[in-house]
Amino acid sequence: MRETPLSNCERLFLLKAIESKKRLDGRQTYDYRSIKISFGTDYGCCSVNLGKTRVLAQVSCELVPPKDSRPTEGIIFLNLELSPMASPAFQTNRQSELLVTLNRQLERCLRNSRCIDTESLCVVSGEKVWQIRVDVHVLNHDGNLMDAASIAAISALCHFKRPDVAIQGRDVTVFGPAERDPVPLSIYHMPVCVSFAFFQQGTYLLVDPCEKEELIMDGLLVMAMNKHREICSIQSSGGIMLLKEQVLRCSKIASVKVSEITELINKALENDRQARKEGGKFGFVESMPKERITALKREESLVEMTDVQETADQIISKAAAGHEVVPSPVIVATGTGQVGEGLQNTWGLDEEDEEEESGTKVEKRVEVISDSEEEDVVILD
Amino acid sequence: MGHGTYMDDEKLTASVAGEVERVNKLICVRPLKTRYNGEVGDVIVGRITEVQQKRWKVETNSRLDSVLLLSSVNLPGGELRRRSAEDELTMRDYLQEGDLISAEVQSVFSDGALSLHTRSLKYGKLGQGVLVQVSPSLVKRQKTHFHNLPCGASIILGNNGFLWLYPTPGQQDEEEGGYYTSLELVPLSDREVISRLRNCLLALAAHKVLLYDTSVLYCYESSLLYQIKDILKPETMDEIVMVTRQRLLDQEG
Numbered sequence: 001m002r003e004t005p006l007s008n009c010e011r012l013f014l015l016k017a018i019e020s021k022k023r024l025d026g027r028q029t030y031d032y033r034s035i036k037i038s039f040g041t042d043y044g045c046c047s048v049n050l051g052k053t054r055v056l057a058q059v060s061c062e063l064v065p066p067k068d069s070r071p072t073e074g075i076i077f078l079n080l081e082l083s084p085m086a087s088p089a090f091q092t093n094r095q096s097e098l099l100v101t102l103n104r105q106l107e108r109c110l111r112n113s114r115c116i117d118t119e120s121l122c123v124v125s126g127e128k129v130w131q132i133r134v135d136v137h138v139l140n141h142d143g144n145l146m147d148a149a150s151i152a153a154i155s156a157l158c159h160f161k162r163p164d165v166a167i168q169g170r171d172v173t174v175f176g177p178a179e180r181d182p183v184p185l186s187i188y189h190m191p192v193c194v195s196f197a198f199f200q201q202g203t204y205l206l207v208d209p210c211e212k213e214e215l216i217m218d219g220l221l222v223m224a225m226n227k228h229r230e231i232c233s234i235q236s237s238g239g240i241m242l243l244k245e246q247v248l249r250c251s252k253i254a255s256v257k258v259s260e261i262t263e264l265i266n267k268a269l270e271n272d273r274q275a276r277k278e279g280g281k282f283g284f285v286e287s288m289p290k291e292r293i294t295a296l297k298r299e300e301s302l303v304e305m306t307d308v309q310e311t312a313d314q315i316i317s318k319a320a321a322g323h324e325v326v327p328s329p330v331i332v333a334t335g336t337g338q339v340g341e342g343l344q345n346t347w348g349l350d351e352e353d354e355e356e357e358s359g360t361k362v363e364k365r366v367e368v369i370s371d372s373e374e375e376d377v378v379i380l381d
Numbered sequence: 382m383g384h385g386t387y388m389d390d391e392k393l394t395a396s397v398a399g400e401v402e403r404v405n406k407l408i409c410v411r412p413l414k415t416r417y418n419g420e421v422g423d424v425i426v427g428r429i430t431e432v433q434q435k436r437w438k439v440e441t442n443s444r445l446d447s448v449l450l451l452s453s454v455n456l457p458g459g460e461l462r463r464r465s466a467e468d469e470l471t472m473r474d475y476l477q478e479g480d481l482i483s484a485e486v487q488s489v490f491s492d493g494a495l496s497l498h499t500r501s502l503k504y505g506k507l508g509q510g511v512l513v514q515v516s517p518s519l520v521k522r523q524k525t526h527f528h529n530l531p532c533g534a535s536i537i538l539g540n541n542g543f544l545w546l547y548p549t550p551g552q553q554d555e556e557e558g559g560y561y562t563s564l565e566l567v568p569l570s571d572r573e574v575i576s577r578l579r580n581c582l583l584a585l586a587a588h589k590v591l592l593y594d595t596s597v598l599y600c601y602e603s604s605l606l607y608q609i610k611d612i613l614k615p616e617t618m619d620e621i622v623m624v625t626r627q628r629l630l631d632q633e634g
Contacts, residue, residue: 004440007428008479319568 003089006215014216018204020308024212025051030253032208035261037155037268041283043182044160048152051210052142054086057152058135059160063174066122066129074121075131078106080138080149087141102145105235106136109150109191109224113232116157117186123165123172130162132185143210146222150193155265159272160185189226191233192261194254196221202240207253221247223254227262383409399518413589417443417517417541419495423486424526426507426539427497429476435469437476439484441541442517445494449476453487453498455505481507483537483545503527507537508563510547511579515586517542521593528594532601533574538592544582546575577604580612581621588622595632600625 014024021029033051040047044059066073080103082090090096110116121130134156136149161182166173197209197217206213214220219238225231231251236242275282329337382388385397386408395401397412419425419441427439430446437449451472476482483504484497499505517540526538529549537545548571550563581600582592590596603624604612611617 001444005430315566316569319566319572 001088003087006212010212011216014212015199018199018206018213023206025210027208029205030207030257032257032261033210035151035264037151037265038284039155039159039268039272039282044156046152046156046159047139047284048148048155050142050144050148050151050208052140053144053148054139055145055148055152056137056139057149057156058137059156060133060135061160061162062131062133063123063128063172064131065127066125070118071126072122072129073118074129076111076116076118077131077133078103078110078136078153079134080106080136082138082141082145085140086138090138090141098145101237102149105146105193105222105224105233106149106153108233108235109193110134110153110157113189113191113224113226115154115187115189115191115226115232117188120186123167124170128172132157132160132162141211143212143214144195144208146193147195147208150191150224151261151265154190154192155268157185158187158190158265158269189228189230190262190265191224191226192258192265193222193224194250194257196223196250196253198238198240198242202242202246205246205250207257221250223250225251225254225258227259229255383407385410385412411518413518414516415518417441418493419443419447419486419489419541421486421488423522423540424483424537425486425495425497425541426481426483426512426537426543426545427541429478429480429482432473432476432478435472437472439482439497441495442514442543443493443495443541445492447486447495447497448490449482449484449497449499453496453500455500455502476506481512481545483507483539507545507547509567510545511575513544513546513579513582513586515542515544515582515592519586519589519592520544521591523593528597530578530594530598530601532578532598533571534578536578536594536597538594544592546578546582548575573609577601577609577612580604580609584612584618584621585625587618590622590626596625596629599628603628 017023023029025033027033033053034049036049038047038049039045042058045057047054047056064075067075080099082096082099082102084090084092116132121132123129134153136153138145138149161184163177164175164180164183166175195208197206197213198204198219198221199206199217201218206217209217209220217238219236219240219242221242222233222235222237223231224233234247272282274280275286329339332338382393383402385395385399386393387396388394393408395410397410398414399410399412402409402411417425425441425447427441427447429437429449430440431438435451437451439447439449441447451468454475456468456475482499484499485501485504486495487498488496490496520538520540520542522540523538526540527535528538529535533549535547535549537547539545548567578597578601581597581604584604585592585596585600590600600621604621607617607621612621
């Protein structure tokens with residue numbers, strides 16, 4: 001399906017907000033949305049939530065003959081798929097430009113950076129090597145698929161454990177998980193992609209654009225870095241011209257963000273490892289929030305409003321005066337509240353005011369039915 | 382064996398979540414979360430996406446864009462005026478891309494696209510207000526979808542799930558046939574009422590309450606206890622909708 005175009009007033013509003021350093025969800029210019037990394041019961045299954053963007057990565061391995069040009073190296077195969085459940089614009093078999101871009105960027109980030117030791121994946125040189133296959137599925141598209149996909153892929157690779165092998169001469173024995181513990185992959189460093197969206201011909205930039213911001217951006221810069229401040233890949237798309245200082249500034253921001261994200265990934269891996277070691281429950285089911293009272297609580301995000309106060313005052317002064325505010329309940333005594341002033345009581349009796357709080361029922365009569373012949377009626381005030 | 386079902390080992394199973402409809406032996410499931418399926422006579426609120434030769438394409442949250450023909454709109458100068466070539470060239474003066482309109486469904490094409498018309502003074506381009514987008518299955522089918530709420534604002538409950546809130550217009554001349562949009566400054570009290578109504582609509586939609594004038598009004602009244610921005614908090618939303626549901630049940634019973 002064709003995507004619904006963003007309406008003009010939404011576009012104008014977003015651009016104006018970006019010019020005054022405000023974002024739709026209250027974030028600062030360099031803020032990421034909340035990242036949640038959870039692992040499944042199988043080794044190598046990782047789901048990443050970047051705000052509302054959801055990505056699932058699954059790693060699997062297979063013994064295959066190696067490439068002729070590299071007989072002593074294992075093979076890494078990356079595959080990203082845009083599921084139609086992510087957005088009405090994605091169709092199953094259509095090779096869209098976005099899909100090709102994301103796949104290429106993921107390959108550059110993970111394969112060209114040599115973050116995985118492929119030599120250790122060799123079993124019998126020239127005959128059998130491990131092929132590590134990473135499948136990334138996009139489950140929901142709310143902007144910034146690249147970052148979420150790279151976090152999911154590298155987390156899944158770090159979490160994955162391949163079967164142990166023993167070589168005796170030409171005989172290769174692959175042990176199942178019950179016989180010998182599976183072995184983790186040898187990973188040198190963790191490259192993570194950070195996306196920068198540019199607006200108004202490069203004047204304004206935002207980190208981690210959401211879907212609406214992506215629709216109005218002029219250009220995108222994706223930088224893959226690891227926590228040792230090594231840049232693994234840079235890609236700029238959209239045709240905007242960037243200055244050297246801008247790119248350098250982005251790299252500085254990226255290094256800060258990447259170290260934070262790497263911290264998160266390591267913590268999630270550690271939690272999962274602890275849970276498995278202690279015999280506790282692990283997996284996706286456990287990491288989903290339960291239906292509890294605190295599940296309704298939502299964090300308040302503060303939005304900077306101080307500079308808008310002046311404009312707001314101007315609008316208010318120009319418009320007509322507002323009507324008087326409804327007074328909030330005044331607590332007269334415990335258990336009674338008063339809203340406004342009632343009319344003069346014409347009954348001549350002293351009556352209590354009705355309670356204004358909803359949901360509190362006052363039980364006036366309780367019938368205690370017992371086995372005795374006498375019926376005891378208890379009245380509570 | 383109808384839409385929304387499939388045979389799973391001799392058992393008829395629903396493939397979508399929704400209401401079951403039964404006509405003799407035909408069992409269909411009408412999904413709750415779906416695109417808008419138009420019927421003749423529905424009132425919709427839509428946004429112009431394209432201006433083509435002799436017609437506008439309108440986005441109405443359905444599977445295909447709806448069509449508003451030039452011959453289906455009211456042009457100044459009376460209804461029986463012949464559409465000239467000049468009218469075609471000045472189409473953009475009436476409705477541009479990005480404009481919001483309220484219209485009625487005139488007919489449904491064979492592929493499911495809707496043909497709209499604004500041949501009444503109550504339909505036409507919409508001016509200042511707030512648009513709220515909810516699922517089309519939440520809007521109750523009623524005799525009239527234009528309501529002037531007693532709290533001081535007006536609402537158009539589009540059957541396609543687009544709800545339009547706007548300040549109640551005073552006495553105004555309708556000579557332009559609904560294409561006159563007033564750009565006067567809306568007073569703060571009206572703005573507050575509309576903001577509160579918008580948050581109430583979002584609260585009701587989140588709890589899947591059927592939307593019609595009574596439910597919206599009850600929700601507004603029970604939300605007066607809270608500040609406008611607090612209505613969007615999950616706990617407050619829960620409370621307000623619970624009170625609204627209770628009042629609606631009492632009213633029916």
